[in-house]
Amino acid sequence: MLTGKQKRYLRSQAHHLQPIFQVGKGGTNDQLVRHIEEAIETRELIKISVLNNCLDDPKEIGVEVAKASGAELVQVIGKTIVLYKESKDHKTIELP
Secondary structure, eight states: OOOHHHHHHHHHHHTTOOOOEEEOTTOOOHHHHHHHHHHHHHHSEEEEEEOTTOOSOHHHHHHHHHHHHTOEEEEEETTEEEEEOOOSSOOOOOOO
16 A cells, blocks of 8 residues: 555656556456556556546546556546556666
8 A cells, every 4th residue: 555655756757657558438358457467567657548438437447457457546637547566577666
C-alpha cells in the first residue's frame, strides 16, 4: 500500500508519460491484463487511457486492472489511469 507522499511523488513522475494502453468499448480482458503486467515489469509506472466509447467507469476499470495485474492504483483523473508496481529486474524509481 502506498502512502500519500509516495502517491504524490508517483503522480509527478507520471505527468510527462504518454498512455501506452487504451481501453475501448470491449472493456478489459485477460490479454490486456497480461500486456499490462509485462509493460509494468519493465517500466514500473504506466498510464492507461479509457476511450470515449467505453461505457464503464474509469475508476472501476482502474481498480479492476490494478487488482488483476497486482499493481497499485496511483491515480484516476478523467479518463486516464496511472498504475505502479515495483519491478524485480528493472528497478528505476526510488520511492520517498
